Amino acid sequence: MIQNLKPWLLTALALYGLQSAHAQNPFITNQFTADPTARVFGDRVYVYPSHDIPAAPGRGRAGWFVMEDYHVFSSANLIDWTDHGVIVTQNKVPWVKPDSYSMWAPDCIQRNGKYFFYFPTTPKDTTINGRGFTIGVAVADKPTGPFVPQPLPIKGVRGIDPNVLIDKDGQAYLYWSQGNIYGAKLKDNMLELAAEPKTLSELPTKGLKEGPYVFERKGIYYLTYPHVENKTERLEYATSTSPLGPFTVKGVIMDESPTGCWTNHHSLLPFKNQWYLFYHHNDLSPNFDKNRSVRIDSLSFAADGSINKVQPTLRGVGLTSAQQKIQLDRYSRLSKQGATIAFLDTANKFQGWKTVFSGGGGWVQYNGVAFGQQKLKTVSLRGTSSAGATVQIRLDNASGPVVAEVTVPKGAAWQEVKAPVLAFKSGTHALYVAPKSGAGAVEVDWVRFE
Numbered sequence: 495m496i497q498n499l500k501p502w503l504l505t506a507l508a509l510y511g512l513q514s515a516h517a518q519n520p521f522i523t524n525q526f527t528a529d530p531t532a533r534v535f536g537d538r539v540y541v542y543p544s545h546d547i548p549a550a551p552g553r554g555r556a557g558w559f560v561m562e563d564y565h566v567f568s569s570a571n572l573i574d575w576t577d578h579g580v581i582v583t584q585n586k587v588p589w590v591k592p593d594s595y596s597m598w599a600p601d602c603i604q605r606n607g608k609y610f611f612y613f614p615t616t617p618k619d620t621t622i623n624g625r626g627f628t629i630g631v632a633v634a635d636k637p638t639g640p641f642v643p644q645p646l647p648i649k650g651v652r653g654i655d656p657n658v659l660i661d662k663d664g665q666a667y668l669y670w671s672q673g674n675i676y677g678a679k680l681k682d683n684m685l686e687l688a689a690e691p692k693t694l695s696e697l698p699t700k701g702l703k704e705g706p707y708v709f710e711r712k713g714i715y716y717l718t719y720p721h722v723e724n725k726t727e728r729l730e731y732a733t734s735t736s737p738l739g740p741f742t743v744k745g746v747i748m749d750e751s752p753t754g755c756w757t758n759h760h761s762l763l764p765f766k767n768q769w770y771l772f773y774h775h776n777d778l779s780p781n782f783d784k785n786r787s788v789r790i791d792s793l794s795f796a797a798d799g800s801i802n803k804v805q806p807t808l809r810g811v812g813l814t815s816a817q818q819k820i821q822l823d824r825y826s827r828l829s830k831q832g833a834t835i836a837f838l839d840t841a842n843k844f845q846g847w848k849t850v851f852s853g854g855g856g857w858v859q860y861n862g863v864a865f866g867q868q869k870l871k872t873v874s875l876r877g878t879s880s881a882g883a884t885v886q887i888r889l890d891n892a893s894g895p896v897v898a899e900v901t902v903p904k905g906a907a908w909q910e911v912k913a914p915v916l917a918f919k920s921g922t923h924a925l926y927v928a929p930k931s932g933a934g935a936v937e938v939d940w941v942r943f944e
C-alpha cells in the first residue's frame with residue numbers, strides 16, 4: 495500500500511509525479527487536500543486543491559489552517575489520480591509574507607495556451623492592496639507547471655478564494671470573497687482588473703459567504719458558494735443571465751456536513767457527459783476540521799436548469815476494477831447494526847479504513863465493480879479475526895449468487911487469504927459482503943479478484 499511508505503519517499507515520489515491515489519472518497523489519501531478546483535484541460539481532469547498541513551513549532555498557528563504550497567493532481571478517468579507534486583510554494587513567490595502559511599483556495603484557467611493559477615495569501619507589503627489577504631497569479635505553459643509567479647499581486651483585489659470564468663465572448667471575470675462576493679472583468683492579459691469590482695449583493699446578507707465558483711450552462715450563469723445559513727457551511731447557488739448578475743438565489747447544492755466539518759468548498763464540471771461536484775470533508779482528520787480531504791460525487795440538473803441536491807457519498811464516482819483492491823469501507827450501503835467503519839491505524843490515518851463486522855447480521859454493499867469478460871478464478875481478502883470467521887461475498891445484493899466464501903483463520907495478525915470464485919459473472923455488479931451465518935467477529939481491509 496502506497497500509504498505505508500516512509501514520508502520522505504512519499505514526498506520524493508510526489509515530486510517526480512509517480513504517485514497516484516484512487517477513486518472513492520476521499521480521492522486523494524497521501525496528504526490533506528481542500529478547496530478543490532477541478533478543470534478539464536485536454537482529455538484529463540486537473541484538480542488544484544489547497545494543501546492543509548498540521549501546525550508545528552515555527553510552522554503556522556496551532557488550531558488554524560496551515561497551508562504552505564499547492565500540488566496539482568490529474569486523472570483521465572476520475573479513478574486513478576496522479577500527484578504532479580508542488581507547483582507553487584509560499585517562499586518562492588516574491589510578494590508573499592514568508593512563513594504566513596496562508597496559501598488558501600486557488601483556481602487555474604487556460605487561455606491562449608497559457609495556464610493562469612490564481613491563489614490568495616498574505617502579502618509582505620500591505621501598501622499594495624491593504625492589510626489581509628490578496629490574490630496573485632502564477633503562469634505556466636502546461637497545467638502541471640512549472641508556474642512562474644508574477645512579481646506582485648493583482649492590484650485592487652483584497653480577499654480570498656479566487657475563481658475565474660471566461661465567458662463565451664472571450665471576456666474573463668475574476669470572482670473572490672471578502673465578507674461579500676465580488677466580481678470584476680479581467681484584462682486580456684488575465685493579470686489585471688479591467689474595471690472596478692462589483693459586489694454581488696443579491697446573495698444572503700446573514701452568515702459568512704465565500705468560495706465563489708461561477709460557470710455557465712445553457713445560457714444560465716450559476717454563482718455557487720459556501721454559506722453559513724445555520725452553524726457550518728453548506729453549498730448554495732444563485733443564477734443570472736449575465737456573469738456579474740443580478741443573481742437570484744436558487745437553493746442548496748449540498749447540505750451542511752452531519753459530522754460538523756465547518757468549511758466546505760467546491761467546484762463543478764462536466765466530463766464525458768456527466769457533471770461532477772468536487773468538494774471537501776475532513777475524512778482523514780475527524781477530530782480537527784482544518785485538515786481536510788477532497789471528494790467527488792455526481793451531480794445532475796433538473797429540466798428547468800436547477801441543480802439537484804447532491805448527497806455526499808464515500809463510494810464516490812466511477813467503476814472499480816474487480817482486479818483492484820476493493821475498499822469495502824468506501825461503501826454504497828452499510829447495515830445499521832453489526833458493521834462499522836474504523837481507521838486501520840488511528841496513529842496513521844493515511845493508511846485508510848477497514849470494515850468491522852461485529853458478528854451479528856452486519857453487511858456492506860459496494861456498487862460498481864467491473865468484472866470484465868475474462869473469467870476471474872480467485873478472490874483475495876485481507877482480514878483479521880481473533881476467533882476465525884468465514885466471509886461470504888455475493889454479487890448484487892443479499893439474495894444474489896454467492897461468488898466466494900473466504901475463511902479468515904483465527905489470529906491477531908492481518909492475513910491475506912484466498913478462495914476460489916464459485917460463480918463468475920461478467921459485467922458490472924455490486925458486491926454484498928457479510929460474515930457467513932453463525933460466524934464471529936471479523937475485520938476486512940479489502941477484497942480483490944484475480
Ligand code: FUB
Nearest residue numbers: 544598599704705757759
Ligand atoms: O482553505 C481555507 C479556506 O477555508 C478557504 O479559502 C475557504 O473557502 C475555506 O474552505
